[in-house]
Amino acid sequence: MTSTRRIGMTVNGERYEADVEPRTTLVDFLRGTLGLTGTHVGCEHGVCGACTVLWNGKAVRSCIMLAVQADGAELKTVEGLARGATLHPIQQAFLEKRGLQCGFCTPGLMLSIDELLARTSAPTDTEITDTIGGHLCRCTGYQAIVEAVHLAIEKLRTK
Amino acid sequence: MKPPIFDYATPASVAEAIALLARYEGEAKLLSGGQSLVPLLNMRLARPAVLVDLARIAALDWVRVADGVVAIGAMTRQRTVELAPEVQERHPLLHAGLQLIAHPQNRNQGTIGGSLAHADPAAELPALAVALDASFEAAGPEGTRTVAAADFFLTYLTTALAATEILTSVRFPMLPARTGWAIQEVARRHGDFALAGVVAVVGLALSGAISRARVVLYGVGATPVRAAAAERLLEGHVADAALLASASAQAAADLEEPLTDVHASADYRRDLARVLVGRALAEAMTRAHAA
Numbered sequence: 001m002t003s004t005r006r007i008g009m010t011v012n013g014e015r016y017e018a019d020v021e022p023r024t025t026l027v028d029f030l031r032g033t034l035g036l037t038g039t040h041v042g043c044e045h046g047v048c049g050a051c052t053v054l055w056n057g058k059a060v061r062s063c064i065m066l067a068v069q070a071d072g073a074e075l076k077t078v079e080g081l082a083r084g085a086t087l088h089p090i091q092q093a094f095l096e097k098r099g100l101q102c103g104f105c106t107p108g109l110m111l112s113i114d115e116l117l118a119r120t121s122a123p124t125d126t127e128i129t130d131t132i133g134g135h136l137c138r139c140t141g142y143q144a145i146v147e148a149v150h151l152a153i154e155k156l157r158t159k
Numbered sequence: 160m161k162p163p164i165f166d167y168a169t170p171a172s173v174a175e176a177i178a179l180l181a182r183y184e185g186e187a188k189l190l191s192g193g194q195s196l197v198p199l200l201n202m203r204l205a206r207p208a209v210l211v212d213l214a215r216i217a218a219l220d221w222v223r224v225a226d227g228v229v230a231i232g233a234m235t236r237q238r239t240v241e242l243a244p245e246v247q248e249r250h251p252l253l254h255a256g257l258q259l260i261a262h263p264q265n266r267n268q269g270t271i272g273g274s275l276a277h278a279d280p281a282a283e284l285p286a287l288a289v290a291l292d293a294s295f296e297a298a299g300p301e302g303t304r305t306v307a308a309a310d311f312f313l314t315y316l317t318t319a320l321a322a323t324e325i326l327t328s329v330r331f332p333m334l335p336a337r338t339g340w341a342i343q344e345v346a347r348r349h350g351d352f353a354l355a356g357v358v359a360v361v362g363l364a365l366s367g368a369i370s371r372a373r374v375v376l377y378g379v380g381a382t383p384v385r386a387a388a389a390e391r392l393l394e395g396h397v398a399d400a401a402l403l404a405s406a407s408a409q410a411a412a413d414l415e416e417p418l419t420d421v422h423a424s425a426d427y428r429r430d431l432a433r434v435l436v437g438r439a440l441a442e443a444m445t446r447a448h449a450a
């Protein structure tokens with residue numbers, strides 16, 4: 001016997017309402033119910049960072065957050081970065097610096113970096129590595145991601 | 160990797176939450192930041208009938224830095240405390256310890272009270288609480304009571320909280336003058352639970368001798384482990400390399416069998432504890448001389 005609960009939230013500026021089972025994780029809600037499949041899901045226990053989204057401006061693991069916990073929240077996913085056909089400076093920087101190969105880790109990483117650069121326009125090297133440290137990337141060896149962050153800082157400064 | 164079915168309640172007050180705990184008689188589980196609980200649900204290692212989410216209780220979300228104490232509401236996010244400038248400035252040990260908890264993405268969601276009440280013996284906050292003589296406030300059907308950190312952690316994932324009690328706040332005393340501190344740990348990967356870790360606090364008398372020593376290990380027992388004999392070796396003496404070496408050897412020797420698991424053997428953890436205590440004491444001494 002399953003009871004559902006009505007929840008509402010804003011995702012990338014758009015308002016959504018839905019009935020969910022309390023046990024639905026936020027990532028399954030975003031992907032399955034809202035069809036926003038840009039947010040990836042890997043380990044499903046909070047370790048890899050693939051599912052990272054912004055929850056009221058803060059980077060969180062959406063695989064270990066329940067959709068009901070996000071009731072009333074403002075969320076941002078990778079779909080909320082680009083403006084139409086124009087890539088977000090973070091996305092453009094990843095592209096130019098080859099900050100991705102398979103791209104599985106990329107949406108989550110970019111949201112964490114988005115949070116970091118919203119908090120400070122000149123993060124220290126430690127802040128950058130701490131932010132990236134919350135994400136597993138099996139392809140790039142991370143150096144290209146660090147370079148992409150530095151380029152994104154440049155782009156945001158001169159924007 | 161999907162949670163089992165459960166009901167979900169969002170009480171607006173502590174009293175309401177306590178009433179829910181009483182009503183479900185041990186079948187309810189409190190949800191705070193969920194950074195430990197939701198993985199356990201995903202793996203179906205936890206199967207509560209109902210989750211009581213404390214996140215809508217605004218009265219549990221606050222930080223106050225005053226009167227020699229950093230007091231924190233249980234539902235305050237770890238990252239909020241970590242980024243608070245007055246905590247950084249006036250309680251650098253607490254600040255440093257918070258930075259070792261998992262990753263920023265977990266600390267954005269994870270709460271101070273959640274980590275303490277979960278009582279994972281490899282977690283930083285319980286060890287910090289014991290090292291700092293923190294005190295906890297718990298609310299239950301009979302009212303509120305205060306529990307000292309020394310009496311709070313009973314064994315693995317088990318605290319002195321009754322089934323109908325809720326941890327509402329914690330008070331971390333600040334360190335006095337002429338006192339140095341260090342927190343050191345080794346983990347397989349940055350952000351993982353520590354194989355072993357230690358919090359060290361040393362206070363110096365005007366003579367330069369150690370007037371007060373606190374050494375608390377984590378990841379090597381069923382609770383945070385206070386190295387009482389090592390502390391006694393240190394107190395009353397002027398620290399030199401030989402004293403720090405014997406204190407760290409004592410701390411390691413006194414450990415009851417540390418855990419053996421896929422990450423490390425008991426022997427490895429014991430030796431790691433010895434090395435870390437030595438490093439932490441040296442670092443704390445340097446800070447004490449500068450403080």
Ligand code: FES
Pocket residue numbers: 040041042043044045046047048049050051052061062063064
């Ligand atoms: S899928 Fe969420 S952290 Fe790995």
Ligand code: FES
Pocket residue numbers: 099100101102103104105106136137138139140
């Ligand atoms: S680009 Fe493949 S995992 Fe990061």
